[in-house]
Amino acid sequence: MKLVFLHSSDTHGFLLPTDYQDKDNYNAPFSLSRVSAAIKAEKEKYGADNVVVTDSGDCLQGSPLASYAHTVKDFSALKKFTDAYNEVGYDARCLGNHDFNFGLDYLTYYIDNNRADIINDNVLDEETNVPAFGREYKILEKNGIKIGLLGVTTQYIPHWEPKENVEGLKFVSAYEKVKHYAEILRPQVDVLAVMYHGGFESDPESGEATEPHRGENEGYKILTEIPEVDVFLTGHQHRRLNLVTKNTAIVQPGYRGEAIAEVILDIDDQTKKINSMTTKLIDTKDYDPDQKIVDTVKELDQNTQKWLDHPIANLNEPAPIENAMKGRLEGAPFVNLLQQMQIWFTKADVSATAVMSETAKGFDKEVTMRDVLLNYPYANQLCRVKLTGKQLRHIIEHSAGFLKKNGDQITFLDRWIKPKPLLYHFDVFYPVEYEADISKPAGQRLTKLKLHGQDIEDDKIYHLAVNNYRAMGGGFYPEYSMDKIEFTLDKDYVQMFSEYLTHGPIKVDTKKNYKFY
Numbered sequence: 001m002k003l004v005f006l007h008s009s010d011t012h013g014f015l016l017p018t019d020y021q022d023k024d025n026y027n028a029p030f031s032l033s034r035v036s037a038a039i040k041a042e043k044e045k046y047g048a049d050n051v052v053v054t055d056s057g058d059c060l061q062g063s064p065l066a067s068y069a070h071t072v073k074d075f076s077a078l079k080k081f082t083d084a085y086n087e088v089g090y091d092a093r094c095l096g097n098h099d100f101n102f103g104l105d106y107l108t109y110y111i112d113n114n115r116a117d118i119i120n121d122n123v124l125d126e127e128t129n130v131p132a133f134g135r136e137y138k139i140l141e142k143n144g145i146k147i148g149l150l151g152v153t154t155q156y157i158p159h160w161e162p163k164e165n166v167e168g169l170k171f172v173s174a175y176e177k178v179k180h181y182a183e184i185l186r187p188q189v190d191v192l193a194v195m196y197h198g199g200f201e202s203d204p205e206s207g208e209a210t211e212p213h214r215g216e217n218e219g220y221k222i223l224t225e226i227p228e229v230d231v232f233l234t235g236h237q238h239r240r241l242n243l244v245t246k247n248t249a250i251v252q253p254g255y256r257g258e259a260i261a262e263v264i265l266d267i268d269d270q271t272k273k274i275n276s277m278t279t280k281l282i283d284t285k286d287y288d289p290d291q292k293i294v295d296t297v298k299e300l301d302q303n304t305q306k307w308l309d310h311p312i313a314n315l316n317e318p319a320p321i322e323n324a325m326k327g328r329l330e331g332a333p334f335v336n337l338l339q340q341m342q343i344w345f346t347k348a349d350v351s352a353t354a355v356m357s358e359t360a361k362g363f364d365k366e367v368t369m370r371d372v373l374l375n376y377p378y379a380n381q382l383c384r385v386k387l388t389g390k391q392l393r394h395i396i397e398h399s400a401g402f403l404k405k406n407g408d409q410i411t412f413l414d415r416w417i418k419p420k421p422l423l424y425h426f427d428v429f430y431p432v433e434y435e436a437d438i439s440k441p442a443g444q445r446l447t448k449l450k451l452h453g454q455d456i457e458d459d460k461i462y463h464l465a466v467n468n469y470r471a472m473g474g475g476f477y478p479e480y481s482m483d484k485i486e487f488t489l490d491k492d493y494v495q496m497f498s499e500y501l502t503h504g505p506i507k508v509d510t511k512k513n514y515k516f517y
Contacts (some may be wrong), residue, residue, distance in 0.1 A: 003145055004051045005193060005263040006039050007251055008032075009235030011055075012062025012098065013069070014256040016082050017289055020064040021359065021374055023305050029285030030256040033379035036088045036290035038260050038282055039439055043089075049143050050241050053089055053312075056235035057096025057153060057197035060110060062256075064373045065297070068304040069492070070102050075109050076164050080300045082113045084293045090116035092138050094151030095123065096197040096235065100165050101379040108133075119151025119195060121177040126170040137185055145267055148189035150181050153197040154236055156216040159473035162381055162488055174198055175218040175225070182228040190272040191230050191265065194222065198421075199237030199252065205245050210415065212476050223248055223451040230274060237420045243281035249277040259283050308370035313501030319508045320362040321375075324355045328426055329410055329516060334362030334375065336509040339430035341500045342465035345489060346384040349451060350392065351465040369494065376493045380467035384486045390458040391479040393449060394428075396434060398477050401442035402426045403516055410438055410516045427466075428514060432456070435515045 060066060060081075069077035093116045099107055111118050111133050118134030125132045130266050138149045152174035158166050178194055186192055200219035202209050207224075211217065223246055234241065234252040242250035242261060251261030252377040259281040265274045303418055321332035341349040360375045366431045385393070402425075415424045435448040449456045456462070463486070470477065471485050489496070500506075 001143055001145070001267050001269055002046065002050055002143060003147070003191065003265040003267055004046045005054060005231055005233065005265075006042055006051060007054045007056070007195075007233045007253060007260075007261040007263070008035050008257065009056040009233075009253055010058045010096065010238055010255050011035065011257040012058055012255070013060060013066025013081070014063045015065060015081070016301055017291060019359070019374075020308060020370060023309070025513060029283070031284070031289060032084060032088065032257050033289035033293040034284035034287050035257040035260055036293055037287035038284045040290065041287065042260075042262065042282070045196060052140065052142065052147055052149075052193070053091050054149070054193070054195050054233050055085075055088075055090050055093040055116075056151075056195045056233055057094050058098045058235065059085060059096070060107070060262065061098040061101040061379050062377065064308055064370065065301060065304045066375055067379075068307045069300065070106065071307070071498055075106075077300055077303075078106065078109055079113060082110055084296050086115045087290065087292050087296060088507050091140060092117045092119050092149045092151065094119050094195040094197055095133065095153050097154055097160060098379070099254075100161050103165050104167065108345065119149055120153075121150055121181055122152045122155060122172045122174050123157075124172060125399040126168055129170070129383055129500055132169055138179055139185070139189060145191060145272060146189040149195065149389045150178055150185065150193070151195045152177055154216050155218075155463040156214075156473070160469050161472075162468060173215065173218065175221045175507045178222050178229070179226050182226050186228040190267070191274065192228050193231035193233060194229050195487070196222070196235045197235045199234055199239060204241075204243065214476070223250070230265070230277075233261070233263075238496070239420050240281055242281050244277045244279060245315045251279050251281070253281060257284055288349050288355065308373070309368055311366050311368050312372070312498045313367045315363060315365050315501065315508065315515070316505060317369060317393060317508055318362070318364050320364075321355070321360050324358045324360050324423075327355050327360065328423065331428065331512045331514060332362065333508050334360065337363070337506075338376070338463075340506075340509060341496060342382055343430075344500055345382055345491075345496060346463070346465040348384050348463040348465035350462055351430050352395070352430055352470065353467070354424050354427050356424055358421075359361045367497070372494050372497045376497075378467075378469070379492055380469050381492060382489045382496065383466055383468050383469050383471040385464045385466055385484045386481065386486050387462055387464055387479060387484060388458065389456040389460045389462060392456060392464065393446060393458070394431075394478045395480070396429055396441050396449065397446055399427050399429075400436040400438070400445040400516070403436075403438045405438040427470065427475075427477075431509075431513055433513050435517065438516055
């Protein structure tokens with residue numbers, strides 16, 4: 001017989017096929033509504049009794065609709081949002097790191113109103129050491145085949161979230177918990193599957209390290225050291241993965257519902273042993289949106305569009321960014337405006353930020369909520385960090401290490417582009433004036449680093465404004481640590497832009513303060 005897994009991940013609240021840049025365009029090649037249609041078509045093809053439907057998190061945050069839903073304080077919008085996910089018909093799900101972005105009350109409501117079982121093995125109550133949400137595992141039966149499901153998320157969540165969003169919780173190694181529960185569950189089932197909101201720290205086939213092994217992603221360790229796992233349903237890295245290696249079927253279905261992942265196991269009817277495994281990704285662009293989801297969120301979507309068009313400020317002059325790549329390498333008025341805002345709120349000496357959206361266009365004179373969310377889509381908070389000049393230099397050197405030189409052209413190293421684009425890790429700094437010679441070895445590239453005309457001094461204390469994701473360890477930068485954070489603002493970037501842009505006349509700094517050569 002055939003046993004089929006259909007898997008989604010990292011839909012990030014994109015319930016309908018739109019990115020909300022053009023309010024009349026609902027033809028985008030992604031969305032939960034397309035995911036649902038694809039899953040229902042495959043279930044009909046194989047028969048519901050042969051199909052297991054799973055999801056590995058990052059649903060609550062990411063889209064403008066998700067941001068709007070969070071502004072409705074009585075949870076009525078979150079109820080409709082959750083109803084849309086319930087319509088897909090998941091058998092089981094696990095949590096993602098961004099599902100913690102809006103706090104524990106919001107997350108708990110979502111979990112409690114989810115019809116699918118939330119499987120959670122490694123987010124524990126810090127006092128009792130038992131799973132704080134959901135259940136430890138699930139055993140379900142399909143045509144006489146017993147399937148065990150485990151669910152884990154990246155243990156790195158406390159490095160990114162403010163303390164109140166993880167209060168009372170303990171995040172432990174996904175590897176350790178999968179190993180523990182696999183030994184318990186494997187004797188009870190014919191097939192063992194793991195949902196993991198995490199990815200691979202090394203290439204699944206070659207074993208070559210693809211990032212520092214700090215615990216954010218433990219997929220390769222799970223794959224190679226826990227042979228009990230048959231099916232590995234992953235997420236977090238937004239990669240498109242489907243392969244069979246080391247007797248394990250591995251999938252990861254991209255981002256925003258652009259695809260669903262399918263694993264097909266051919267199982268012997270008598271022995272219940274797996275004869276063969278195949279994997280593939282099914283692009284959802286070929287499926288019309290599920291009308292039930294469209295109807296469920298129609299009012300929520302309409303309210304989102306009205307909210308996005310609400311003007312929040314008027315600038316004396318535009319603050320554009322021509323395109324994301326050019327903005328990173330050469331700077332842009334919008335990037336400077338963001339830095340100016342961070343300094344205004346924190347009274348820091350220096351500010352660091354990344355270009356957060358590949359489709360960022362910056363601001364025209366009138367700024368709406370849509371403009372803010374399309375340019376800065378993450379639910380980050382702003383921190384002030386205390387550093388020595390030497391530590392600040394190390395941080396800026398690390399950022400310059402993203403780059404390579406081809407003739408006269410400066411580009412990014414391949415590992416920041418593929419297998420997953422990671423350019424939101426590339427920070428630029430303001431108002432320091434700095435230059436980096438990319439022909440020199442990484443770590444020795446800065447040829448100029450001045451603040452207000454004075455060289456940065458190694459032993460002098462400086463204050464840096466930077467988002468909490470970076471300040472708490474995101475992006476593998478040196479020098480950042482929790483003890484260096486002086487304070488974190490209790491505002492997100494939408495709130496900050498609304499306040500900053502309306503506090504009085506703003507002069508957008510248009511000069512370029514850094515150069516790579």
